[in-house]
Amino acid sequence: MIKFCSxxxxxxxxxxxTTAIKGLDLSIVRGQFLSVIGPSGCGKTTILSxxxxxxxxxxxxxxxTDARCGYMLQRDALFPWRTVExxxxxxxxxxxxxxxxxxxxxxxxxxKYGLKDFLKKKPAELSGGxxxxxxxxxxxxxxxxxxxxxEPFSALDYQTRLEVCDDVQSIIKSEKKTALLVTxxxxxxxxxxDKVAVLSARPARVVAEHDVDFGxxxxxxxxxxxxxxxxxxxxxxxxxx
Amino acid sequence: MKNAKTYSPEHMRYLKGVKRKxxxxxxxxxxxxxxxxxLWELFARLEVIDPxxxxxxxxxxxxxGELYATGNLFYHIGVTLMETVTGFAAAVIVGYAVAxxxxxxxxxxxxxxxxxxVLNALPKIALGPLIIIWMGTGYTAIIFMTVIIALIVxxxxxxxxxxxxxxxxxxxxxxxxxxxxxxxxxxxxxASLPQLMNTLKVAxxxxxxxxxxxxxxVSRAGLGYLIVYGGQVxxxxxxxxxxxILCALAGAMYALVALAERLLVK
Numbered sequence: 001m002i003k004f005c006s007x008x009x010x011x012x013x014x015x016x017x018t019t020a021i022k023g024l025d026l027s028i029v030r031g032q033f034l035s036v037i038g039p040s041g042c043g044k045t046t047i048l049s050x051x052x053x054x055x056x057x058x059x060x061x062x063x064x065t066d067a068r069c070g071y072m073l074q075r076d077a078l079f080p081w082r083t084v085e086x087x088x089x090x091x092x093x094x095x096x097x098x099x100x101x102x103x104x105x106x107x108x109x110x111x112k113y114g115l116k117d118f119l120k121k122k123p124a125e126l127s128g129g130x131x132x133x134x135x136x137x138x139x140x141x142x143x144x145x146x147x148x149x150x151e152p153f154s155a156l157d158y159q160t161r162l163e164v165c166d167d168v169q170s171i172i173k174s175e176k177k178t179a180l181l182v183t184x185x186x187x188x189x190x191x192x193x194d195k196v197a198v199l200s201a202r203p204a205r206v207v208a209e210h211d212v213d214f215g216x217x218x219x220x221x222x223x224x225x226x227x228x229x230x231x232x233x234x235x236x237x238x239x240x241x
Numbered sequence: 242m243k244n245a246k247t248y249s250p251e252h253m254r255y256l257k258g259v260k261r262k263x264x265x266x267x268x269x270x271x272x273x274x275x276x277x278x279x280l281w282e283l284f285a286r287l288e289v290i291d292p293x294x295x296x297x298x299x300x301x302x303x304x305x306g307e308l309y310a311t312g313n314l315f316y317h318i319g320v321t322l323m324e325t326v327t328g329f330a331a332a333v334i335v336g337y338a339v340a341x342x343x344x345x346x347x348x349x350x351x352x353x354x355x356x357x358x359v360l361n362a363l364p365k366i367a368l369g370p371l372i373i374i375w376m377g378t379g380y381t382a383i384i385f386m387t388v389i390i391a392l393i394v395x396x397x398x399x400x401x402x403x404x405x406x407x408x409x410x411x412x413x414x415x416x417x418x419x420x421x422x423x424x425x426x427x428x429x430x431x432a433s434l435p436q437l438m439n440t441l442k443v444a445x446x447x448x449x450x451x452x453x454x455x456x457x458x459v460s461r462a463g464l465g466y467l468i469v470y471g472g473q474v475x476x477x478x479x480x481x482x483x484x485x486i487l488c489a490l491a492g493a494m495y496a497l498v499a500l501a502e503r504l505l506v507k
Contacts, residue, residue, distance in 0.1 A: 071416035077409040
């Protein structure tokens with residue numbers, strides 16, 4: 001779906017240049033949920049910006065096939081002056097795909113995932129978990145195949161976080177989307193993904209990759225599995241914590 | 242409040258308390274005004290203060306009646322109101338347009354920044370003589386004065402509002418592939434609406450300063466003219482009357498903007 005081939009990325013600021021990523025190899029196949037974990041400030045968000053095509057790599061190349069990307073950010077970034085429906089339809093308005101078809105599909109999606117009664121409400125009337133769900137539906141409504149998740153749960157309190165984690169994962173799975181999640185939360189990465197890639201400190205490159213296949217696929221079963229703790233320790237060691 | 246019956250007694254007491262406080266504040270406000278006017282009248286009658294210099298409420302009312310009888314009252318009010326509202330509208334519209342242009346181009350923003358800072362700091366009244374020479378002594382000069390006094394603040398406030406838009410939302414728009422115009426119309430303009438309302442409130446005050454100041458420098462009619470004229474011929478009743486009318490008009494215009502804010506921003 002998307003493949004990073006020894007990608008480099010260097011930032012230029014007045015105080016000098018910073019190599020954020022050096023020789024990064026990473027690939028995601030369709031339908032996979034890949035998490036990238038790494039020490040903070042190691043350039044995780046840069047990887048997402050590269051995947052989304054917001055920035056171009058300074059070295060190496062990125063191959064993609066039908067990678068219509070949708071971005072989910074740390075905060076839901078719902079527009080408070082729009083209703084839930086208006087927020088969900090925002091990407092369609094921007095891409096000029098606001099035809100009745102696309103809109104009906106978006107609303108059907110919202111209905112399917114329990115937002116029917118909230119469509120006319122303003123985001124401020126929704127709970128934090130519900131808002132993230134709206135943000136996810138907004139991303140899906142845009143027709144994204146590859147979802148880029150930039151620590152989308154980090155602004156939520158712990159309880160909501162577990163809830164939203166399950167919620168988002170099940171929606172992504174049932175819509176058969178591909179996801180690339182960056183996070184600093186090891187347990188979140190294990191609970192959600194099919195594969196976890198561990199990054200080094202800056203300049204970032206992949207130091208290890210692990211397939212995660214225990215449990216029945218739900219985050220809940222992962223968290224309660226006996227295989228959870230050993231993998232957690234392993235990842236922790238690889239991160240140098 | 243329609244299902245007040247379902248509230249607990251404590252809640253009813255709480256609501257009553259809130260209501261009582263509100264009534265108290267309004268009573269105190271009205272009382273203060275009445276007391277000020279009453280004392281002013283009393284002291285003037287007892288000649289504690291010289292009513293020739295300080296005027297008095299009854300003299301203000303008499304002057305109002307006189308202006309009304311000669312048909313001058315609404316003429317002067319109309320002139321000043323027209324100048325203020327025209328200047329206000331022009332400053333807000335032009336200011337908004339300039340702010341949009343500056344938001345669109347970071348280069349333009351950088352180039353114009355020192356000019357805007359200097360123009361903002363410049364006491365616009367210093368341009369008085371120039372404006373008279375350029376624009377003559379009619380309404381145009383006064384409206385121009387109003388515009389230049391309010392304009393720079395309108396530009397700066399509006400632009401600040403534009404630039405304060407949430408960075409996450411901007412990233413979202415970028416990730417969705419929005420162009421500059423879409424980002425402006427779908428995100429920046431609605432997001433900065435509260436800031437626009439603040440700008441309008443500030444601009445109301447500045448527009449009144451502009452029009453009255455303009456009338457001080459050059460005019461043959463208007464409330465500012467009445468004040469200057471009254472001062473020159475020592476008719477302080479006239480000065481006080483015009484000032485009172487200005488108070489009422491400025492308050493009313495501010496209230497209109499506040500009402501618009503309540504309707505538009507929720």
